Amino acid sequence: MTNSKKIGVLAFQGDVLEHINATRQAAKNSNLTCGIIEVRTKEQLSDLDALIIPGGESTVLQKLCERANIFEDMKKIKNIFGTCAGTITLAKTINNKEVGQRTLGLMDIEVDRNAYGRQAESFEQDLDTKLGRIHAIFIRAPKIKKIGNSVKILAKNDNEIIICEQKVNGNYYLAATFHPELTTTVFHEYFLRQIYI
Numbered sequence: 001m002t003n004s005k006k007i008g009v010l011a012f013q014g015d016v017l018e019h020i021n022a023t024r025q026a027a028k029n030s031n032l033t034c035g036i037i038e039v040r041t042k043e044q045l046s047d048l049d050a051l052i053i054p055g056g057e058s059t060v061l062q063k064l065c066e067r068a069n070i071f072e073d074m075k076k077i078k079n080i081f082g083t084c085a086g087t088i089t090l091a092k093t094i095n096n097k098e099v100g101q102r103t104l105g106l107m108d109i110e111v112d113r114n115a116y117g118r119q120a121e122s123f124e125q126d127l128d129t130k131l132g133r134i135h136a137i138f139i140r141a142p143k144i145k146k147i148g149n150s151v152k153i154l155a156k157n158d159n160e161i162i163i164c165e166q167k168v169n170g171n172y173y174l175a176a177t178f179h180p181e182l183t184t185t186v187f188h189e190y191f192l193r194q195i196y197i
């Protein structure tokens with residue numbers, strides 16, 4: 001049995017429970033032990049091995065993190081998995097941003113917010129990924145328009161990158177424009193594998 005790791009799910013909005021359940025199931029499938037906690041405070045963030053940032057609304061997410069005074073500290077987490085608004089939060093560059101919108105700027109990706117259009121343009125799609133075929137749900141999703149040299153693509157939908165990863169300075173980031181927590185645990189399992197290496 002490997003040592004146990006502590007994984008936090010940012011718990012202000014979005015699929016918090018779904019991410020907790022997907023992570024728990026992923027750990028079970030991978031025979032790994034981990035503690036999973038909801039994160040809303042500096043204390044809860046302080047000794048995490050990894051953080052999951054769920055979807056939601058990136059501008060609101062930023063404000064809630066700033067109000068809790070954890071936005072800057074999130075940059076210190078070594079392993080981060082962002083989905084949808086979480087991906088926007090990880091990105092170095094965002095287009096179509098709100099006035100005053102900032103990101104953690106950790107991952108070398110350029111992201112267009114709300115690139116598929118309004119909420120009504122949300123969609124579901126079966127598609128192939130490096131981890132097999134999945135059912136992907138896109139909810140007012142962003143598009144990843146550009147990636148840096150060290151960013152690796154794990155799946156595309158038509159020509160759009162929908163999930164990618166980057167190892168940089170000993171840190172690991174995984175970013176999805178869709179919501180894996182709703183339909184599959186394969187990416188949570190993949191994320192855990194990077195943490196337990």
Ligand code: GLN
Nearest residue numbers: 055056057058084085139
């Ligand atoms: N449109 C949202 C944003 O700009 C992201 C949507 C989502 O996380 N499902 O943050």
